[in-house]
Amino acid sequence: MSRLVVVSNRVAVPGESRAGGLAVGLEAALRTHGGLWFGWSGKVVREDSGRLHEQVEGDVRYVTMDLDRPDHDAYYNGFANRTLWPLLHSRLDLVDYARETRAGYRRVNALFADKLAPLLRDSDVLWIHDYHLIPLAALLRERGVGCRIGFFLHVPMPSADLVSALPEHGRLFGTLYAYDLVGFQTVRDADRFRTYARIFGGASIEADGTVALPGGGRVAVGAFPIGIDTNRIAEQSAAAVGKPAVRALRESLSGRQLAIGVDRLDYSKGLPERFRAFGRYIERHPAERGRMTFLQIAPVSRGDVAEYQHLRDQLEGIAGHINGTHAEPDWTPLRYVNRNFAHATLTGFYRMASVGLVTPLRDGMNLVAKEYVAAQDPEDPGALVLSMLAGAAAELDAALLVNPYDLDGVADAIARASAMPLAERRDRWESMMRPIRGYDIHVWCQRFLERLGEVSV
């Protein structure tokens, strides 16, 4: 059997817990498969990017690479998170383009290729992840790497018109044609990529969706919605009831209902809109006043990037305003916590919450939506309010789907979720659990790798 080599910017090395769906998902996939996981070490060093660290646990070998400050600033804080991230989340207003950071992104991708190429064998199957590493396959091919290479984009693929706003977009997005298989979260993302390849790459699309390029190259394309470790989350959440943090939260509620949101502090997650919608819920449903507490967990993310600092300031203002306007001496409507929690604790929080609030403005998938559902008590499940603009909405259409920009609509969905009869909650929960059980993280991994194995190279 071929060895699996996974490459991603973020690596969940043993002992490190960091929020982010990619790391959570790949950790589960590699635990079952074994293989090599290569990526950034998470360390920014004084000088000389490229020092490698190695660690082995079970069947997984982790090789990670340090980056120095200029490389990290240009590649991660710069081009990846100030240019590509907003572009791919349809926030052209936030795109900051600079030739310097673009050069840094390419330089760091070339460094990944230099360090990784010697570790590879022709019999390996290589799986590269996300927008940080789009050109990596092309750079590895230049270094003589001949194994099968697949790519998975965890974030949305926007329309060709939007992508074309990026200067010299073809030089970057054209490197996707160096992969044998390119995977997306949803059918619509995959279709948008095909349209892009048709318009800007002169490609034709074959009956099975493969992109055929004028020069003779072919790229298989598919939708592989990422899943969660469903059984593990269900077990963890049932066991979490006795955890001190979970018990303390329950006691602090004094019998009130809990609504929960869990997101990295990121502008794509629609947190200002969600906070305002919760304020609107209190105003539009006065009879419910004081019956629900909303807990928003939002660990700080990409804190060196200006837009993220601004968001943090903005949220502090809105949270203060909502509590200042609506709180009572014995009720704080909104609890806003900037801490990262261990997965096992989070699942206990999810299970306690009768309402899950997942309202991103744009999201590749959103694993929290699936985790919230999987963590529920099947006898008395909570209700999920879910943005129709999250990738997860394609599978979880039995959630209360909302447009996150429609604050009154979100407010009314919160009221409906909190009053939903048990029979309806059970029906909706069963419907949502079908794809969550049937297409879990193991199936996701298996389907992608099967497809990559079938592609003729």
Ligand SMILES: O=P(O)(O)OC[C@H]1O[C@H](O[C@H]2O[C@H](CO)[C@@H](O)[C@H](O)[C@H]2O)[C@H](O)[C@@H](O)[C@@H]1O
């Ligand atoms: O690595 P960070 O900069 O700290 O950010 C965390 C991750 O955020 C993004 O996650 C995406 O992947 C999830 C799993 O497929 C998906 O559910 C979510 O919608 C995406 O936003 C990012 O794409 C990852 O690369 C980051 O590691």
Ligand SMILES: O=c1ccn([C@@H]2O[C@H](COP(=O)(O)OP(=O)(O)O)[C@@H](O)[C@H]2O)c(=O)[nH]1
């Ligand atoms: O305090 C926290 C907050 C989030 N997460 C995890 O981070 C992931 C977030 O993934 P999602 O796909 O929802 O969004 P992303 O952050 O990747 O954009 C989920 O598995 C969460 O359980 C966590 O472990 N601790």
